[in-house]
Amino acid sequence: MDKIWSMLTDPNMQWIFLGCTLLGLSSGVIGCFSYLRKQSLMGDTLAHAALPGICIAFMLTGIKSIGLFLVGAGLAGVVATFGIGYITRHSKLKQDAAMGIVLSGFFGLGIVLLTLIQHGDYGNQAGLDKFLFGQAASMIGSDVITMSIVCLALITICTLLFKQFKIISFDPGFARGIGYPVALLEQLLMLLMVVAVVAGIQAVGVVLVAALLITPAVSARYWTDRLSLMVVLSGLFGALSGGIGTLISASVSNLPTGPVTVLAATLLFFVSILFGPQRGLLAKRIARKQVKLRYSREMEHRIHDSKKKEAAL
Amino acid sequence: MSDFWILLTGALVASCCGILGVFLVLRKMAMIGDAISHSVMPGIVIAFLLSGSRDSMLMMFAALAFGLLTTFLIQMFQNSGIQADASIGVVFTSLFAVGVVLVSLYARQVHLDQDAILYGEIAYVHWNIWTLGGVNMGPKAVWLLGFTLLVIVAVISVFYKQFKLCAFDSALAAAIGIPVALFHYLLMGLVSMATVSSFESVGAILVVGLLIIPASTAYLLTDRLGVMIVLSVAVGVASTFIGYGAAVMLDASIAGCMVCAASVLFIVAFLFSPSQGIVIKKLRLRQLA
Amino acid sequence: MSLTNTVKTRNIEAAAPLTISGLSVAYQKKPVLRNVTFKVNEGELVGVIGPNGAGKSTLMKAALGLIPSIGGEVLVYGKPYKQQRKMIGYVPQRESVDWDFPTNALDVVLMGRYGHLGWFRRPGAKDKAMALECLNKVGMADFAGRQISQLSGGQQQRVFLARALAQDAKLYFMDEPFAGVDAATEKAIITLLQELKLQGKTVIVVHHDLATVQDYFDTVLLLNVELQAFGPTAETFTQEQLQRTYGGRLAFLDRSMQPPSSIGGKGV
Numbered sequence: 058m059d060k061i062w063s064m065l066t067d068p069n070m071q072w073i074f075l076g077c078t079l080l081g082l083s084s085g086v087i088g089c090f091s092y093l094r095k096q097s098l099m100g101d102t103l104a105h106a107a108l109p110g111i112c113i114a115f116m117l118t119g120i121k122s123i124g125l126f127l128v129g130a131g132l133a134g135v136v137a138t139f140g141i142g143y144i145t146r147h148s149k150l151k152q153d154a155a156m157g158i159v160l161s162g163f164f165g166l167g168i169v170l171l172t173l174i175q176h177g178d179y180g181n182q183a184g185l186d187k188f189l190f191g192q193a194a195s196m197i198g199s200d201v202i203t204m205s206i207v208c209l210a211l212i213t214i215c216t217l218l219f220k221q222f223k224i225i226s227f228d229p230g231f232a233r234g235i236g237y238p239v240a241l242l243e244q245l246l247m248l249l250m251v252v253a254v255v256a257g258i259q260a261v262g263v264v265l266v267a268a269l270l271i272t273p274a275v276s277a278r279y280w281t282d283r284l285s286l287m288v289v290l291s292g293l294f295g296a297l298s299g300g301i302g303t304l305i306s307a308s309v310s311n312l313p314t315g316p317v318t319v320l321a322a323t324l325l326f327f328v329s330i331l332f333g334p335q336r337g338l339l340a341k342r343i344a345r346k347q348v349k350l351r352y353s354r355e356m357e358h359r360i361h362d363s364k365k366k367e368a369a370l
Numbered sequence: 371m372s373d374f375w376i377l378l379t380g381a382l383v384a385s386c387c388g389i390l391g392v393f394l395v396l397r398k399m400a401m402i403g404d405a406i407s408h409s410v411m412p413g414i415v416i417a418f419l420l421s422g423s424r425d426s427m428l429m430m431f432a433a434l435a436f437g438l439l440t441t442f443l444i445q446m447f448q449n450s451g452i453q454a455d456a457s458i459g460v461v462f463t464s465l466f467a468v469g470v471v472l473v474s475l476y477a478r479q480v481h482l483d484q485d486a487i488l489y490g491e492i493a494y495v496h497w498n499i500w501t502l503g504g505v506n507m508g509p510k511a512v513w514l515l516g517f518t519l520l521v522i523v524a525v526i527s528v529f530y531k532q533f534k535l536c537a538f539d540s541a542l543a544a545a546i547g548i549p550v551a552l553f554h555y556l557l558m559g560l561v562s563m564a565t566v567s568s569f570e571s572v573g574a575i576l577v578v579g580l581l582i583i584p585a586s587t588a589y590l591l592t593d594r595l596g597v598m599i600v601l602s603v604a605v606g607v608a609s610t611f612i613g614y615g616a617a618v619m620l621d622a623s624i625a626g627c628m629v630c631a632a633s634v635l636f637i638v639a640f641l642f643s644p645s646q647g648i649v650i651k652k653l654r655l656r657q658l659a
Numbered sequence: 660m661s662l663t664n665t666v667k668t669r670n671i672e673a674a675a676p677l678t679i680s681g682l683s684v685a686y687q688k689k690p691v692l693r694n695v696t697f698k699v700n701e702g703e704l705v706g707v708i709g710p711n712g713a714g715k716s717t718l719m720k721a722a723l724g725l726i727p728s729i730g731g732e733v734l735v736y737g738k739p740y741k742q743q744r745k746m747i748g749y750v751p752q753r754e755s756v757d758w759d760f761p762t763n764a765l766d767v768v769l770m771g772r773y774g775h776l777g778w779f780r781r782p783g784a785k786d787k788a789m790a791l792e793c794l795n796k797v798g799m800a801d802f803a804g805r806q807i808s809q810l811s812g813g814q815q816q817r818v819f820l821a822r823a824l825a826q827d828a829k830l831y832f833m834d835e836p837f838a839g840v841d842a843a844t845e846k847a848i849i850t851l852l853q854e855l856k857l858q859g860k861t862v863i864v865v866h867h868d869l870a871t872v873q874d875y876f877d878t879v880l881l882l883n884v885e886l887q888a889f890g891p892t893a894e895t896f897t898q899e900q901l902q903r904t905y906g907g908r909l910a911f912l913d914r915s916m917q918p919p920s921s922i923g924g925k926g927v
Contacts (some may be wrong), residue, residue, distance in 0.1 A: 157400035161579030164628025172623040268463035316467035323464035545749035546774035
C-alpha cells in the first residue's frame with residue numbers, strides 16, 4: 058500500500074497514471090461506437106496489423122518516437138482495413154475469415170520484422186518488444202504527453218460529433234438520406250479507432266489493446282439503453298481499468314500493464330453482467346419468473362373461463 | 371538432422387490446423403478459432419505450474435478444458451444478448467490476460483516467457499540451441515502432434531457427414547436430430563488440442579495463421595469440400611517448408627516466416643486461382659471483349 | 660363427457676400428424692407466440708398466414724425444437740416431436756444457408772438422408788439413387804453435379820425441396836418456400852405439394868402472399884402472436900378474419916370488389 062502511495066507522489070508516475078487513465082477513457086468512448094457498428098473485433102485486427110507498421114517505421118528512421126510509430130501503425134491500419142474490405146468484396150470469403158487472414162498475416166510479418174530488428178544492428182531497439190504486452194511504467198515523459206493529447210483530442214471529437222456518430226451507427230441509410238457525409242464520418246470513426254489502438258499499444262500491448270475497446274463498452278451496455286449514458290459509463294469503466302492496471306503493474310516487478318488492465322476491465326464486466334438492471338443476470342431471472350407467473354395465471358383464467366362456459370351450456 | 375525435425379513438426383502442425391481450419395472458415399468461425407488459440411494459454415501455464423514439468427498429457431487436458439470453457443463462455447454471452455464479436459473479444463482477452471499474468475509472475479518456474487508465448491520457444495532460441503535440446507524436445511513435440519493429428523483425422527472422418535451438415539445448414543441438422551451443440555464443442559475441442567500441440571513450435575498466437583490462411587486459400591481454389599481439406603493441408607505444409615527456408619536465410623522468427631509464407635500463397639491464389647482469381651477473371655473479361 | 664367418448668377422442672388425436680397445445684414463445688419480455696393450439700389432420704395442406712412479426716417462422720421453429728418455448732406441447736403422431744424426427748421433413752428459409760459452401764446439388768439432397776443413417780453410416784448407393792430421383796421430381800436432375808453457388812434462387816429452392824423429399828417424411832414444415840422464386844419454380848413447388856397431398860402426406864407452409872392462398876392451400880392458419888383462426892380455407896380465409904389478423908393493415912380489402920364473405924385470388 059505504501060508503495061502505491063509513494064508512486065502516486067512521484068511526478069513521473071503521476072503523468073503515466075494520468076496518461077493511462079485518459080487512454081482507458083478514450084478507448085471506452087470509441088469502443089461504444091465500434092460495438093454498435095458490430096466492429097468490435099476490428100480493433101483487434103488493427104492492433105495486430107499495427108505491429109509491422111511500427112517495426113517498419115523504426116527500421117526506416119532508427120528513431121523510437123511514439124509520434125512516428127503512430128504514423129506507421131496508422132498507415133498499416135489503413136492498409137489492413139482496405140485489405141479486409143477488398144478480400145470480402147472480391148472473393149467468396151466472408152468477413153471473419155478476411156479479418157483472420159489480415160490479422161495473422163500482418164502480425165506474422167510484424168514478428169518477422171521484430172526478430173530481424175532484435176538480431177540486427179539497430180542500436181536502441183531494446184524495448185520495442187514492450188509493444189507486445191505493454192509496459193506503461195517504462196513510458197518516457199514526452200510519449201506520455203503525446204498520448205494524453207491524442208486521447209483528449211479523441212474525446213473532444215467524439216463529443217462534438219456525437220449526434221453524427223450516433224446516427225451513422227444506428228441507421229446509415231437514414232443518415233445518408235438527410236444529407237450526412239456518411240462515408241466520410243465512417244472513415245473518421247475508423248481513423249479514431251486506429252488512433253485509440255495505437256495510443257493504447259504502448260500501455261497495454263498489441264495483443265490485448267482490443268480488450269480496452271470492447272470490454273468497457275459491453276459492460277456499459279448492461280447498465281443503460283441510452284447511448285449518451287453508455288458512452289459516459291464506458292469511458293468511466295475504461296478509465297478505471299487503465300488507472301488500476303497502471304498502479305498494480307507498476308508496483309509489482311515484471312508484471313506488464315496490459316494484462317492487469319484487461320483483468321480490471323473484465324472484473325467490471327462481471328459486475329455489470331450480474332447486477333445490471335434489466336439486462337443483468339439477476340434482473341433477468343426475476344423478470345423471467347414474473348413472465349412465467351403471468352402466463353400461468355393467464356392459463357388458469359382461461360381454463361376457469363372455459364369451464365364456466367361449459368357449465369353454462 | 372534438426373532440419374528434418376523442424377520440417378516434420380511444421381508439416382504436422384500444418385496438417386492438424388489445415389483440416390480444422392476448413393470447418394472454421396466454412397462455419398464463419400475464424401475468429402472463434404483465433405480466440406481459442408489465445409485462451410488455451412492460461413491452461414498451458416497452469417499445467418506447467420501444477421506438474422512442474424512439461425507433462426504433455428496434462429497440458430493437453432488443461433488446454434482442452436480452457437478451449438471448451440472459452441466456447442461455453444462465448445456461447446453463454448451470446449445467448450444473453452451480447453453480440454457475437456464482442457462476446458469473443460471479451461472472453462479471449464480476459465483469459466489470455468490471465469495467462470500472461472501467470473507467465474510474468476512465475477516465469478522462472480515455468481521456463482516460459484512472454485516471447486515464447488507468441489512465437490514458440492523453438493524460434494525464440496537460436497538454431498544451435500534448438501539442435502542441442504532438439505533430440506529431447508523435437509521428438510516429444512512430434513509425438514504430441516502426431517497423436518493430435520490421428521485424433522483429428524479419426525474424429526472428422528467418422529463424423530464427416532455431421533460436421534458437413536452442421537457447417538452447411540445447422541437448422542436442418544437440428545431438425546433432423548443431430549446434436550449441433552455437441553459437434554460445435556467437439557470441433558472447438560479439436561482446435562484446442564491442435565493449438566496446444568503446436569504451442570511449442572509455433573506459439574499460441576501464430577497458430578491462428580496456420581488455421582485460417584491455408585484453409586481460406588483452399589476455399590479459393592476448389593468447389594468440393596474433400597478437395598478443399600486436402601488442399602488446405604497441402605498449402606499449409608508448403609507454407610511451413612517455404613517459411614522455414616526463409617527464416618534460415620533471414621535469421622528471423624520461424625513461426626512468423628511460416629505465417630508470412632502462408633499469406634503469400636494466399637495472395638497468389640487470390641490473384642491467380644483458375645476459377646476465382648482476380649487477375650484470371652479480368653483476363654477472361656478482356657478475352658470476351 | 661362419457662368415458663368412452665374421451666378414449667375415442669384420445670385415439671383420434673393420437674393419430675393426428677401434428678397436435679400443438681398452448682405453445683408460447685417469448686423473447687426477453689415480449690411474447691412472440693402466445694398460447695397457440697391447433698391440430699392438423701393427415702393429408703392437409705396448411706398455409707400459415709399473418710403479418711410480419713406475427714410469429715409464423717417462430718411457430719415452425721418452436722414446433723421443431725429449434726428455439727426454446729416457455730410453455731406448451733407439440734405432438735407428432737401422438738408422440739413428442741423429439742422421438743419422431745424421422746417422420747418430419749423441414750425446408751428452412753433459403754437465407755439461412757451459405758450458398759458459397761463447396762458442394763453440389765446432389766450432395767445437398769443427399770444430406771436429407773442423414774437423419775435415416777444414424778451416427779456412423781455413410782450414404783450408400785441406394786441413398787444416392789433416391790437423391791437423384793428426388794432431384795428428378797423437381798426437375799433438377801440435370802443439375803446434380805452443379806456447384807450450388809451457380810444456381811439461381813428458384814433452382815436453389817427446388818434443390819431444398821428435393822432434399823425435403825429425400826427426408827422421406829410424413830409431415831413437412833416449409834418456411835416461405837415461395838419467397839423470391841420465378842414462375843417455373845413456383846409451378847414446380849405447387850405440383851410437388853399436390854403430389855405430396857395425394858400420397859397422404861401433411862404439409863405446413865409459412866406463406867406471405869395473400870393473393871395465392873386460396874389456390875394453394877386447403878387449410879389456413881391465421882396467426883398474429885395468437886391464433887386468430889384455423890380451418891378449411893373456404894370458411895376461414897374471410898375478409899373478417901383477415902381484418903382481425905392484420906389489424907386493419909389491409910387497406911385494400913375495403914376497396915375490393917369481391918363478394919363480402921371471401922377474398923378472390925387473382926382479381927385484387
